[in-house]
Every structure is written in structure tokens, then in C-alpha cells.
Amino acid sequence: MNVKTKLSDCLRPLMLGALLIGTVAHAEVRSIDKVVAIVDNDVVMQSQLDQRTREVQQTIAKRGQGVPPASALESQVLDRLILENLQLQIGERSGIRITDEELNQAVGTIAQRNNMSIDQFKAALAHDGLSYNSAREQIRREMIISRVRQRRVAERIQVSDQEVKNFLASDLGKAQFSEEFHLANILVPTPDSATSDQIQAAAVKAKDIYGKLQQGANFEQLAISSSASESALDGGDMGWRKAAQLPPPFGDMLSSMSPGQVTPPARTPGGFIILKLLEKRGGENQTQMRDEVHVRHILIKPSEIRSEAETKLLAQRIYDRIQNGEDFGELAKNFSEDPGSALNGGDMNWVDPRSLVPEFRDVMNETPQGVVSKPFQTQFGWHVLEVLGRRATDSTSQAREQQAMTVLRNRKYDEELQTWLRQIRDEAYVEIKLPGADQAAK
Known part of the structure; x- marks a missing residue:
């Protein structure tokens, strides 16, 4: 498997619906460059368009298909860059920031899922002609876009009983x-x-x-x-x-x-x-038996008036209060920003781990029953969780x-x-x- 495809497969879970094959690296700004699109308060440069077009061509070539000329791809690629730019501007106006700590955690997760250390990950990128710093920046961009879509699209979707x-x-x-x-x-x-x-x-x-x-x-x-x-x-x-x-x-x-x-x-x-x-x-x-976990959690979300760093600090303070003997359920009712579980003391009831985002599922699987996890981050915000029970069960009507x-x-x-x-x-x-x-x- 080539490195570019492998990196794209690893990046895929970080996005709600977004596909990243061929979008990992950006060209360094060249001495001669020009604007190819004005997008509200920002621009798309020719160097960005050229680099992204080359990456799309390389991805198509890896599939063994005939590679279209750049002229046939430019319009499609430019439209994608315009949409990305608009979403990043929305993220900027909404105060969405990805800290270096969060970015390092995301990069580490990508490397781990690819069975690599960070040094091996850097070497793999270099072998495929990709810049590590450019890859980090693209990951940051995709994380911002993911959070923008979560706030503007996913959070307003309702499904009735x-x-x-x-x-x-x-x-x-x-x-x-x-x-x-x-x-x-x-x-x-x-x-x-x-x-x-x-x-x-x-x-x-x-x-x-x-x-x-x-x-x-x-x-x-x-x-x-x-x-x-x-x-x-x-x-x-x-x-x-x-x-x-x-x-x-x-x-x-x-x-x-x-x-x-x-x-x-x-x-x-x-x-x-x-x-x-x-x-x-x-x-x-189909298998009729499956594992389920009884879990409760407290979710703290960043917002326009609370930065990522402040959100993480509040989650840590709540964790410390639980460790000092305060009731998890009462703290969930007072602080959790998950409307589906907060009023129940953070109780999510019995859940199928496969229905959860990978970051939450991984922490839940590693946390012993009766133990409260340290604060951790998902695309939704910062969490602490407690595993109340585990069981294997038939596929029930509730499931x-x-x-x-x-x-x-x-x-x-x-x-x-x-x-x-x-x-x-x-x-x-x-x-x-x-x-x-x-x-x-x-």
C-alpha cells in the first residue's frame, strides 16, 4: 500500500462525511503566484490549485486508471478548494481553534492507527514526497471543517421516536x-x-x-x-x-x-x-450476540466564549472534583452539555461500542468498570466517562x-x-x- 493512500485512510475517521484522498499536502508558496479565486475575505492561489490537482492526478494514477489532463480537473478541484475555504472562514468567525496539543494528539492517533511511531510516520511521508509540516496543517484544516459541520449541520438534526x-x-x-x-x-x-x-x-x-x-x-x-x-x-x-x-x-x-x-x-x-x-x-x-457497555459521561464543549484551552481546564476541574468524592451524576446534571444524557446524570444507558466515535470508544474500552477516565477529547468536545457495566446481549428491540x-x-x-x-x-x-x-x- 502506498503511503499517500495509507495516510488518507487514516485521516478518514477524523471527518463527518468528508473524504481526504489526495488532499494531504499543500505546495510551498512559490515566488511567482497568482489568485485564481476570491472567496469572501480570502483567496485561493494558483499554487494551491496546482498542488491539489497534481495530488488528484497521482491518486487516479495509483488506481491504474487513465489520468485526465490538469485542464479537465481544475474546475472541479477549484470548486472543492472554494468550499473548504468557506468552511474554514466560518470556523475562524466562530472561534474554532485547534491547539498544538490537540493537533499532536490527532497526528499521534493517525500514526498509531497506521502502526507507526511519529518518526516512522515522518519518514513515510518523506518517502512519498510529502512534507510533515504540510500534512499537520492539512490535518488541522480538516479538524476545523469537521467541527464546523458538527455545529452547523449535525447538531440541528432531530429524529423523532x-x-x-x-x-x-x-x-x-x-x-x-x-x-x-x-x-x-x-x-x-x-x-x-x-x-x-x-x-x-x-x-x-x-x-x-x-x-x-x-x-x-x-x-x-x-x-x-x-x-x-x-x-x-x-x-x-x-x-x-x-x-x-x-x-x-x-x-x-x-x-x-x-x-x-x-x-x-x-x-x-x-x-x-x-x-x-x-x-x-x-x-x-448475522451474529445475534454483541457486546454492550453501560456508560455515563460529562461533555464540555468549546464555544464562541470558551476557548479549547478553557474547555479542557474545566473538564480537568470536574474530573478532580469527582476524584475528591463529589457525585458524578450531580456534576453531570450541572455541567454536561450533552442534552441526551445530562438530565439523567450523564447516563447513556447500554450502548453498542460500534455506534460511538473512535476516540470515545477507545477510552471506554480501556477504562475498567467503576473507574472514571481522565479528560479526553473527541470531535464533540472534552469528556470524562465512567463504565458502569459490560455485557453480551442478543439483538434487542432497543438495540x-x-x-x-x-x-x-x-x-x-x-x-x-x-x-x-x-x-x-x-x-x-x-x-x-x-x-x-x-x-x-x-
């Missing part, structure tokens, strides 16, 4: 506990409040792409050159999805398809989507409801993220200065 019940009673809900699909997608977007002419134009473009695929065109290359999806520069690869996580037209369609087949274009809130089925897994023989809740939240997040990205792009002042490109400003 009735939605969960309806989902479990549906055919898609039943399918949730069976097959999974490895998918790639091509998205032809439509604007918010699109006119009939705009919808028709998008439909024609999607139909044209589908026709090329039916005639044997390469899906990855068409995704890279023509798709507006978040995963476009990765050849459209979405990873594994349950049928229930997909827009309704695709559930039944994929169940009857074979790997390698492509769906006709289907209209979704974001535009017209074409899916390619890459692999299937799961089905009839199914929790899985359904997760699926519905993920589905809503995917849809809401695309809507939000279009919104911030539409509301921003963007002036494209790339030679040969149309000027666009708002």
Missing part, C-alpha cells in the same frame, strides 16, 4: 439488518428553488452521463470530471451504505442488482444521482431502535450537508479568476 418506529416497520428498515452496499455516485446538482429549465438541463446532463456509462465509459473518470458530489475527486466512492441510508428510489433497485451495474438517474433533493454498485455484503447470517436512529440521522446528515454546502456557496462572494473560466461573483 415516531420516525424510528415507522422506519423499523418499513421494508427498508427490515433491510437495515441485512445487506450492505459499497457504492460510487455521480451527482448532477440542481440549485435551490430551481426553475423547470434548470431541472430539465440537469436531467438531460444526467441522462447523457448515464448513456456514456451504458456504452462502457469509465465511472470513476466521469465522476471526477462531471460530478458535484463530495466524493467526486475519489471517483465517486461513497464507501459502504445500508439501503436505508440512501434516497428512497435506490433501496429496491440495489437489492436486485449485481456488482458493477449502474442505476438510471434518479431525482433527489440535491439533484440527479447515478449509483454504481461496487460490492455487496451481509445478509442472512434495533438505536441502530435505526443512527441510520436516520446519517441519512438526514448527508442530505442536510449537501444543502448547507450549496447554501454557503450561493451566499458567498466568489469571483473566479482562473484563465478560461467564466467569471462568477455574488
